Amino acid sequence: MPRYALKVEYHGAPFAGWQRQKDQPTVQGAIETALGRITPGPHTIAAAGRTDAGVHATGQVAHCDLPDPWDPFRLSEALNHHLKPAPVAITACAEVAEDWHARFSARERQYLFRILCRRAPATHQSGLVWQVKTLLDVPTMQEAANHLVGQHDFTTFRSTICQAESPVKTLNRLAVRAVETPHGPEVHFDVRARSFLHNQVRSFVGTLERVGAGSWTPADVAQALAARDRAACGPVCPPQGLYLAHVTYEGPPFGT
Structure with missing residues (x-):
């Protein structure tokens, strides 16, 4: 299963932080929802840091596992399309080793x-x-x-x-x-x-x-x-x- 690193930029104001919550909008939830629109899920992504409500990012890093290979540029473009209108952008994407981890490899x-x-x-x-x-x-x-x-x-x-x-x-x-x-x-x-x-x-x-x-x-x-x-x-x-x-x-x- 190929693994992809995502560099993520976001405005934290509309979100209750990075980490997925059941009844609140979060950055993790927005990206996982976008992933579900381009390839079958469910999806769970991991990030380098769990920012709190209202905190922004210009260089957050996350990783995701997908069932099929994707060209990294096409993956970032597809995610950015489905993330609209949330103030979240994938500014870079790269395929990484299966044991690479956004949090633990930092x-x-x-x-x-x-x-x-x-x-x-x-x-x-x-x-x-x-x-x-x-x-x-x-x-x-x-x-x-x-x-x-x-x-x-x-x-x-x-x-x-x-x-x-x-x-x-x-x-x-x-x-x-x-x-x-x-x-x-x-x-x-x-x-x-x-x-x-x-x-x-x-x-x-x-x-x-x-x-x-x-x-x-x-x-x-x-x-x-x-x-x-x-x-x-x-x-x-x-x-x-x-x-x-x-x-x-x-x-x-x-x-x-």
Whole structure:
């Protein structure tokens, strides 16, 4: 049975997250329904990351098994036709080995978070950014973020409903930078690790925003991490500024 890797882009606003749910629209459900329209099912696909409600993706990766061979380009075109009008697109498709797995073969996941800093309401970027009304101190946010890089017990930055066996993770990168856009100044967070705890990125960003606003210091973030206590975390930011941007594999399925 041939296996295909799918690179998936989606706007998370209409969905209750990635994972299929019985009575809610999800990205997984939309793609599985589209697969059922082009080849007999039922179909179950697996993804590199299970994004929450309202979270977007520019580089989600999933895989599917089909009963018959397909040309990858034709498969992506057929899926995109049947995904309409949902805000989901297959931007690349490739045949992969039968033992290749979108989740378990992944070496690193990269998330992007965007904060828009302006007082006027967002229009074109509404639903795509977290908007705050004041400028943030980006160098101090980076100083605080440096305390989080490396291997740590991230209990403080882990949702109470997280199902991961261990709170210990290795954070490869947490870079904070100011970006000028036509819509106003933004702060972008580049967050990378092999795997993440539930709400870990949004907990990081919400806490670091408090540093940028002057309510916390970098030392406060270090103390919160050391506390290993969820109550020590800053506020969890909303989902609409979060994107699953890239997934790294050994031997990229879609080329370099």
